[in-house]
Amino acid sequence: MQLLLTALDWLNATVLIYFVAFNAFYLLTTLVAHRALLRYARRLKTVDVEDLLGSAAAPPISLLVPGYNEELTCVESVRSLLTLRYHAFEIMFINDGSTDQTLARMVDAFDLEPVQRAPVSNVPSRAVRGVYRSRRHPALWVLDKENGGSKADALNAGLAYCRTPLFCAIDADSLLERDALMRIVRPFLEDRSTIAAGGIIRIINGSTVRAGVVSDVKLPRSLLACFQVLEYLRSFLAGRVGWAELKGTLVISGAFGAFDCATVVAAGGYDSSSVGEDMELVVRLHRYCRERGIRYRIEYIPDPVAWTECPEEVATLARQRRRWQRGLTETLWIHRRMLLRPTYGAVGMLAFPFNFFFEMLAPAIEIAAYLGFLVGILLGRVSPLHALDFFLAAFVLGIVLSVAAIALEEQTFRRYPRRRDLAGLFALAIFEVLGYRQLNAWWRIQGMWAAISGTRGGWGVMKRKGFAAP
């Protein structure tokens, strides 16, 4: 019994140190992001997007849009992509053997005809049944393939047919801002060693969409969606900018990221067996380049925007979060040899350990902390006042990170112009730590367990309202 009690004391002390270290690290990346974002905002003033759009300098790019049962949003999403401002791009919608009317809708809406088009690389994927091209929009292609069971397999099919130096992977339910392509290509112009660049993902729920363009940005009505707005701000403005500054970008969201086609093909394309194919690819690109001594850059830039619809139902959100955590766990496990290896630079020594010990394990430790303190109180080993102090500290640190992200948004991009929304974001920062965060931790533990137990993944199907819905 004594041994158990000592273990409990140790657990509680360890958890306390872990929480402080975890939040301190987050705070550090936020402060790094703060400096980097302000510098970036100044630099953005030197970028004349109109000038770049008008020049022939920007390399041709293919938009790879994988879709599975996207009959509700595919047409509107592709229509929106056709209005992008960029001098040379093609859209490749990849229908991954949808069982609904996705292909029929695309054929009708864009007057598609079957054509001959050969693949130009050997990236493996399930068989392509047919290639279609729009009679009305020659830049629009549709690949119809057998269901490969994953977004990665669909992207690989698109990659095999990609004939441009760059490609941009985007989700079928995302809306890109009109100049987003030009903006995301900029790092590739400024440094020829750039092999990947990610843009920011913002939540579209609650905002108005007119003719494929997001206008009148507002916070969603659903509380669950509001929490996600705050989470995305924290993750993209504070987290990813900070990590990019530390040269430790490990994730470029599958919803919007641009890549050097030749490098991705040489690295073997997407991993079809992974549910976190976006993170896995970025980690593998780091590894591929580092192990071969190739000079490379992987950038995250916060001005090209992709808008996406987030889940408003608890069950759908839970599924999404389980998937994300599972993808993270699988990727870190696959590439575990990078952990704390100086060969991999800041990625191996900083980003990988952070993701391994904090992002991956944090939910398990958070839940263990709740249980540990509860048992400690029941057994009289921890005074309720101390437990309260501890949780208060953890919660307030969480609030700091959210408020810092709101401040970053205000100092740079200011996408929520209404005062009410700003006040709402502050309120969300407080309420998020009371319930939502714990729910998230629970879903993430389930995701981690799914990775450990090897449960089969697949497309992350989400119930959609469509962009026009308020």
Next chain:
Amino acid sequence: MRSELLLGFVVAGTILFSILLTVVFSAIAVAVRARNRRRARHLSKREDQWEPAVLEVLDGARTPASVRSLVRERDGLLFVEYVSRFARRVRGKERDLLAELAAPWLPRLAQRLTYRDEATRARAVQTISLLGLGGYAGRLVRALDDRSQLVAMAAARALASRERTEFAPQVLRRLPRFARWRPSFVSAMLTEMGPGAVPDLLAAFADPGQPAEARAIVADALNALHVLEAADIAAELLGPQRNRDLVAAALRLLRDLGRPEHVAAVRTLLTSPDDMVRTAAIAAFGALASPAELELLVPALDDPSHWAALEAARALRSLRNGAELRALAQRRGNHPHATIAAEVLAESA
């Protein structure tokens, strides 16, 4: 007991520190919003006042000098920024009028060329090149050697223009500085210099003292400007020991501008072990070779590189009326490049 006390202090300290940070960040967010609103209101008020006057100047109904009284001294740089937005969309006489409007405040803007922040310097270079290049050309040439690549590139883009070909040698001399930038971006900038810069471009292309990567960029610019004389230089550059970027650029140039006498030089690279070079050689050979010589490309239909096979198929579509391609297309499923043949046949149909 002592450790509990210590723990209590740590936790209390953390809470206080966090609360303090929360207050600071919240204050920043609120203050920044208030400041931005104030600035936006001020700018909108000024612009409402300036817009009719600037439009009247552009219409010739008012002199630039008469507008100066509308601009308060402290708003001078705001006014220059405002005018530069118009200047980006116009050229010639209208641009000159806008430059005259901005002239009184350009010395103040020029001071920013020495600021520590590279973005501020680059922005100053861009605005000055739009509105006052005549008087500040020397400063912009000096900016080509700025310690920041961003500033140097802004200066190069400002100086590389059809109207200012006298700066072409200065820009070309600094090409190695831009080795980090995407070659297509730099060659597009050189193309902007237009036909007036062709002698300088040809000299740079032929200059063995220039780094190979810089010559490759110049080759692409000459290609875009359709400079036929560049083909002879390109043919001389082909060789197995050369830099692959330079050889590929020379082959692209020969594909578009070469003559039959260059075929022999291209032929030597049809079996290059480098996929990029071999593909470019096949494309150039296909464009320049006679029908009899095209037979040499038939084995390339089996090339392990899809790109090389595609270029070969495109070159062979006219050979024996496409018989080679039809035979290959019929092997659907039994040959990795059967779809390539089918695609090229469909393109020609």
